[in-house]
Amino acid sequence: MHYIKAASSITHQPSFQQKGFAADLSPLSVAGEVIAPNYKEYIEGALLRRMGKILRMSVAAAKDVILQADAGQPNSIVVGTGLGCLLETEKFLTNTLTLTGMLPPTAFIQSTHNTIAGQISLILENHGYNMTHTQNTLSFEHALIDARLLLDEGQELVLVGAADESIPFLEEVSRNLLTASLPVLTSGASFFMLDTRVAEATVAIIDVKVHFGAEDRGAIVFDFLKEHDLSYPAIDLLMTPLSMQQQGLDSFGKVFAGTRQHTYLDYSGLYPSASAFGFHMAIDMMQMDRRIGYTLIINNLSANSLGLILLKNCEA
Amino acid sequence: MVPAAKISITGLGIVSAIGCGVEENRRALVEGQSGIGTTYSETLPEGLLVGAVKQSDQELLQRLRLPNGYYSRTSLLGMVAAREAWDGQSSHPSLRTGFIGATSVGGMDQTEQFYKQYLQGRKVDFKSLITHDSGYTMEVIAQDLGLTGYVNTISTACSSSANAIMLGARLLQQGRLDRVLVGGVDPLSMFTIQGFRSLMIYDEAWCKPFDDARVGLNLGEGAAFMVLENEKSIEITGRLPICRLTGWANAADAYHQTASSPDGKGATLAIGQALQKAGLFPEEVSYINVHGTGTKNNDLSESIAMQNIFGDKLPPFSSTKAYTGHTLAAAAAIEGVYSVLALRDGMLLPNLNFSTPLAETGLSPIVELQTGQDLTSVLSNSFGFGGNNSSLVFSSNGY
Incomplete structure (x- = not known):
């Protein structure tokens, strides 16, 4: 059996480090911004300045889960993301189309989907299995299945999570492509520590x-x-x-x-x-x-x- | 404990710069014919050396007999390779079948054309963007083959398809699936070409993997898939195993977002754990198809990692990237197919464009094709951005 040892979410709701947050949530009518913690408490300044929204949210939530779990290094890190690092992808895409000569590489480096799991491994100095699943609306479920496979293979602690970020261009795309009235587009990162040992x-x-x-x-x-x-x-x-x-x-x-x-x-x-x-x-x-x-x-x-x-x- | 289930490889499919289909690829490998040349496409820079698949999107559509519609080149290349590997198999009520693809940029080839027009303020067709996301590019391939149920996409940059193959093997070993189609695809795109140029690791001349004078990589495009089956599945499908997948591992280098560590930590872990999984001593490896991109950093770090594991008894090794270019998320699947062919046909593949060993390690790859070899196990390495290191071990049926 697999147990949830710790959980952390940075979202448009007051979910971060708020046990019992689900009891009094108000429906979201306008997107606004994510309710972010002071990222400096989780990420070193120079690194933080280079990180886009999805990375900040993910790394802070992952570190919070590690602290809460207080069980040391996870054996593996597994992340799901539907659209990946959109902000950096759009930035580098724009650069390739508008700039000439040598382009700055940072946005390209941070554009790949596995930047999230990779950054978490870097910050934790974790050398375990490091995976990124991207299957639209099922990206988190796929990450969870992989994490459970790892625990069934004999691992004891697995950090698993999911993150996505919205950018203004995505809203324009959604206005042009989606006909049904859907909730506002938002961003969010949630991380969990799975454990094979049962707590009280x-x-x-x-x-x-x-x-x-x-x-x-x-x-x-x-x-x-x-x-x-x-x-x-x-x-x-x-x-x-x-x-x-x-x-x-x-x-x-x-x-x-x-x-x-x-x-x-x-x-x-x-x-x-x-x-x-x-x-x-x-x-x-x-x-x-x-x-x-x-x-x-x-x-x-x-x-x-x-x-x-x-x-x-x-x-x- | 239940003994680990045998995982057989029963089908291969591939499209790359050196050909469409397993046989065309095999012939080019044997003849030492590189597929890298100047670009075919008006959307890519003139004169740039790339490993392009020679068919245009329109030609791929015709080959696949698909009606016009919104397709990324990623899905088109993927369908060509996946159809060949799957070989028209039908669904079977008692076989749980899955599909795991891999891509690093999804439908970026379509997105960048859209975005160019969008930035110029021209009339744009937003519908072409449905092909952008990576999961969708693979769903199109799964749908084309009528595969439902477990359908997933892995995206870990240049090691993506090694991880897709590995995940398929794990699902089979844990009895979650009976057979699974696994592999990866990436198209050439301005996005990745300019990306590797911005990192100053794109060789404007022919790439020279494992050569002391190497300066970088040439990008390529392509797709490859393979069918993995457990014993129950083979009994029902009656397909013949070409070889087995016996080892796999993924480990994080945790050194730098793009560069590999000087001590090859992540790569050493991946190779070592994959051999352990396969139950092999290092000296039992017959051949290594290395990642060997041709960048200063990768080839040195990979050399150190191989020395860490194999000491002074390094098996024959070569990089096939000078044939195909670096095909990113497709690379491990393409090189997986080449590893299986090496094993099946008893051949060691040449590392093109090599003349001088690395000053630091003095390692020399195989430079001439060697046939009639008795290979029992082949190691294939794939390392990606984010310090994502993966190794696979393919073994002959009797091994």
Whole structure:
């Protein structure tokens, strides 16, 4: 079994170092800015100045998780990101198209998706497995599956997280490409320490599943629960990105009619790996209310992808 | 403990500067024909040496018999290689099948054309941007083959496809999947060309991996995929194993965002752990297909790492980057295919453009093709930005 030893999120909500933050969240109506800590407390000045938003958020959240966990170096670092380091990518792309002669390399260096996991390894001086998954709205779930594989292979501590950043150009793209009315575009970074050892009162990850393809979602969810000898009423808390009505899944919503439900994008805003925020929100609620037994996070944000995470409150 | 599941490689597919398909690539390797030359495309700088795939996007579309639509070159190249490797296999109810691709820049070839027009204030088609994100470029390939379920994309710069292959192997070993199509793709783009130029590691002449006078790399493009199957899957599909994947490891160098450490720490860890996973002593490695980009920094750091592991008993080694150029996220899959061919056909591949060993280490790669060799295990190295170091071990079936 895999347990969540520590969690940290930097988002547009007061989520950073706020246990119980999920209890009184207000829906986000305007994007605004992320509620950032004083990054200088986490990142050395010269390095901080060179880092874009996504790197600052990710490194600070990762370091916070390491401090909270107080268990030393993780064996591995696994990160999911839907769109990667957009700010630096756009900056270097603009430079290649507008400048002549030798270009400054910093934006190129920081444009690759694995800059996040790489920077964390540099700062922690961590020589373990270092991985970056990028699968649209399922990037976090894929990172989580990889982290669980590592723990099943004998590792004890794995740092896993997800991050995405919004840039003004992305808003223009979304206005031109997306027709449905969706939540505001935002940024966010969430990191977690997974542990194979159980603490006194903790949340366990029971299973994580991803599915690409447009098959019957209801059947996949049903089978997923059945594999764990569970039926719909056994779920105490259900997290989804949008409401079932917003996604045209009314009939699907009915089977969970008696279950406490939250739609996490209302609070996080929209970014590809926002299910990591939903995951943190669920953990926080479960820690505050030990009566919540099972939690199911259904990530059906993209029409052809489905992510499922099953959590359970545990006592040692 | 359950004994580790055998992982067989049963299919290969490749497109690179030296050819379309496994056979064209094999022939060029044997004949010592490099695919690096001046650019084919009006969107890339004139006279620049690159390892381009010779077909245009339109020609690739026709070859694939696809209707016109929004496709990145990444997805097109990927489909060519993935179709060859997959070889028209059908889904099977009792086989859990997955797909793991790798790319560093996704559909950047389309994005940069869009963005150029956008900056010039010209009329732009935002729909072309749906091809940008890396996950989408791989979903297009999975859909083309009818693959659903576990579909994932890895992006760790120049080691990406080694990590995709490794993840596929781990999913098979843990019994999560029975067979998986794994590999990687990257297209040539101004973004990466100018990026490596800005780092001052782009050789404006032919790259010279492992040569003392090396000054940098030439970029290339391409795609390669391979089919990994467990024993249950082979019983059902009836496909013949070409060889096995026996070792893999990834380790962080944690030294610098782009440069490799002078002591080759991350590379040493990756090579050592991959051999350990394969259950091999260093002296049991028959051939090493090195990362060997031709940059001052990589080739020296990789040399030190190899000396750390192999001491003065270094197996024959060579870099094939002077054939294809550095194909970034596709490199490990392309070189994985070459490693499998070396093993299958008993050949040591030549390292083109080499004349003088590195002053610091004195190591000399294989420079002439050697055939009729009895190879049992081949090590393939791939190292990327962010200190991302990966090694794979391919072993012959009987080994």
